Amino acid sequence: MDLLECYRLMWRIRLFEEKVDQFFGDGTLRGTSHLCVGQEATAVGACAALRPTDYVTSTHRGHGHFLAKGGDPRRLMAELFGKATGYSRGRGGSQHMACYALGFLGSNGITGGGIPIATGAALAIQRRRQSHVVLCFFGDGAANQGVFHEALNLAAVWKLPVIYLCENNLYAMSTPVRATFAIPRIAARAAAYGMPGHTVDGNDLQAVRDAVAEAASRARDGGGPTLLECQTYRLVGHSKSDRRVYRTREEEEEWRARDPILRLGNALLAAGELTEAQAAQIREEEAREIEEAVAFARQSPVLPAEAALEGVYA
Amino acid sequence: MSNQDVSGSGGASDRFRELYFTEALREALAEEMERDPEVFLLGEDMGVYGGCFGVTRGLLEQFGPERVRDTPISEAGVVGLAVGAAILGARPVVEVMFMDFITLAMDQIANHAAKFRYMYGEQARVPLVIRCPAGAGRAYGATHSQTLEAWFLHVPGLKVVAPATAADAKGLLKSAIRDDNPVIFLENKVLYQSREWIPDGEFTIPLGRARRVCEGGDVTIVAYSRMAREAEKAASILAEEGIGAEVIDLRSLVPLDIDAVVASVTKTGRVVLVEEGTRTGGVCAELGMRLFEEAWDSLDAPIQRVTAPDIPIPFAPELEAAVIPTAADIAAAARALAES
Incomplete structure (x- = not known):
């Protein structure tokens, strides 16, 4: 995936999330949703370094990961609307979507729940002598779950082809990392498991892409797992009810200045790889794509009530 | 339901061999691993040690360390890994x-x-089997003696299997491994030492089909796992007294062969439900309600249940023996019912 495509994809995610935010605000959508506004570079940068045949596991904040792995915005939006055309046919919702054909093994409503799942997928790959890798997204909060320790240890012992990508957005809901870690860098934990660990500027798409590419290459060569800590920031609240009382508006403004989309856009403009007109056109095209997704979702039917009783067992 | 509910899918024959319950389980694992390269084993001390109870003894030599994987002591991580492997088409069998x-x-x-x-x-x-050595009777104390199957009945999406005989252990484990759903597979630790005749050759037993252990017209006794053996003994005691007890071994709790239970209760009008686990919110609580809903018209007397009391399992062998249901307890409950 080249940088222009990455730029386009980041806009797709941003506009998708802003639309979802609007819909939760005006009551169009019910339930809850966790938006990744401000974290687009980790999603897109990581997936840009993967092959289509590689796998990704995601989190409760998974719309961006799914779109970056090739998810169709129409089917994502339809799922948020609870419609039969959604990825989970309305049975999953925001935190419970998957498309195995795209290598997207699922968002996950349990913090840290995807970490052993990703590790097990890597075990299946290794057993078959395949060259795929698994990229496991999780947040700083999940790094304090017990399964983080168990899974990373297992992956290191068995040299599994998995990349653990911690999106450290500084807050587990409202609780800051300084209150939940006694170490300055989450990546430092890698040493305890005997795997490489790196801290990366998570708002720098190219830095994320390069770090994941290197980790993927090592994993494909049998070199085992890597822990990457991508430092980033969600520019919106944890979920729709969050009034952001735990952080200052000044801090938010500082991070807004480091907006990953602006950063990549400015870099591309400076390098002459993008013009202002092209940038505006990309944004307009993606806005249209999201409007089409909304129209698709609105027009789609809900499953009949009796279908709620089906499909518990294979 | 039948007495000989064994589906031969190969060399099933009229010939029988005597095997320990553990050996029957090991045969099931080995045959399924031979048949399907996606089947592999994960658990603590499975390899050189052969599993805490010896079920996997010799499989490391036969299949190698990639398919008989010793794991760190990380139950959450290992089961999670197995789920992740299963969704990509592997068929892991985890021993907890x-x-x-x-x-x-x-x-x-x-x-x-x-x-x-x-x-x-x-x-x-999610074709995953979690094998669970379960149950009391060995004086292992409160954290090594429980039978927790009732918890899993309450989670839609899981299957729960609990064999009582060596033949069922083999046939049901093979079916569990071939099933595309997560299966909680109970192996009662006391049964590991039982040695029984089982059919020669390869066979499977479908999940969700109960076994009629013995026929009788006066009272139905419903049980599973080790308690099905106790119920069988209770039926012998009752037979000497002239009371005809029909024993139904459920074999699996999900799927549940409620039809088999209802059919027997329709005949006898009296039923004793038995489980080794604790009483409140237990398997019998669910079974009793099902019979209330589906066999009320056939019941001539209140449903009875024989269970462990609502306590952690005590260590002292005498105390442990006092709280785990026995054939005598079951016979007493059935006798009282039959005479009511």
């Missing part, structure tokens, strides 16, 4: 050394393994 330790893996079982199929639809299959 004592069923009590499955508590550590509950999130992966209840929130992940059990729900993926429903949420993600037909793309998702």
Whole structure:
């Protein structure tokens, strides 16, 4: 995936999330949703370094990961609307979507729940002598779950082809990392498991892409797992009810200045790889794509009530 | 339901061999591993040690360390890995050394393994077996003696299997491994030492089909796992007294062969439900309600249940023996019912 495509994809995610935010605000959508506004570079940068045949596991904040792995915005939006055309046919919702054909093994409503799942997928790959890798997204909060320790240890012992990508957005809901870690860098934990660990500027798409590419290459060569800590920031609240009382508006403004989309856009403009007109056109095209997704979702039917009783067992 | 509910899928024959329960389980694992390269084993001390109870003894030599994987003591991580491998088409069989330790893996079982199929639809299959040495009777104390199957009945998406005989252990484990759903497979630790005749050759036993252990017209006794053996002994005691007890071994709790139970209760009008686990919110509580709903017209007397009391399992062998249901307890309950 080249940088222009990455730029386009980041806009797709941003506009998708802003639309979802609007819909939760005006009551169009019910339930809850966790938006990744401000974290687009980790999603897109990581997936840009993967092959289509590689796998990704995601989190409760998974719309961006799914779109970056090739998810169709129409089917994502339809799922948020609870419609039969959604990825989970309305049975999953925001935190419970998957498309195995795209290598997207699922968002996950349990913090840290995807970490052993990703590790097990890597075990299946290794057993078959395949060259795929698994990229496991999780947040700083999940790094304090017990399964983080168990899974990373297992992956290191068995040299599994998995990349653990911690999106450290500084807050587990409202609780800051300084209150939940006694170490300055989450990546430092890698040493305890005997795997490489790196801290990366998570708002720098190219830095994320390069770090994941290197980790993927090592994993494909049998070199085992890597822990990457991508430092980033969600520019919106944890979920729709969050009034952001735990952080200052000044801090938010500082991070807004480091907006990953602006950063990549400015870099591309400076390098002459993008013009202002092209940038505006990309944004307009993606806005249209999201409007089409909304129209698709609105027009789609809900499953009949009796279908709620089906499909518990294979 | 039948007495000989064994589906031969190969060399099943009229010939029988005497095997320990553990050997029957080992045969099932070995045959399924031979048949399907995606089947592999994960657990603590499975390899050189052969599993805490010797079930996997010799399989490391036969299949190598990639397919008989010793794991760190990380139940949540290991079960989670198995779920992740299963969704990509592997067929992992996890041994949780004592069923009590499955508590550590509950999130992966209840929130992940059990729900993926429903949420993600037909793309998702979780062909996973979790083998659980379970039960009291060995004086291992409160954290090494539980039978926790009732918890798993309450999680839609799981199957729960609990064989009582060596033949069923083999045939049901093979079916569990071939099933595309997560299966909690109970192996009662006391049964490991029982040695029984089992059919020669390869055979499977379908999940969800109860076994009529013995026929009788006066009272039905419903049990599973080790308690099915106690119920069988109780039926012998009762037979000497002229009371005809019909014993139904459920074999699996999910799927549940409620039809077999209802059919027997329709005949006898009296039923005793038995489980080794604790009483409140237990398997018998659910079974009793099902019979209330589906066999009320046939009942001539109140449903009775024989269970452990609502206590942690005590250590002292004398105390432990006093709280786990026995054939005598079951016979007493059935006798009182038959005479009512």
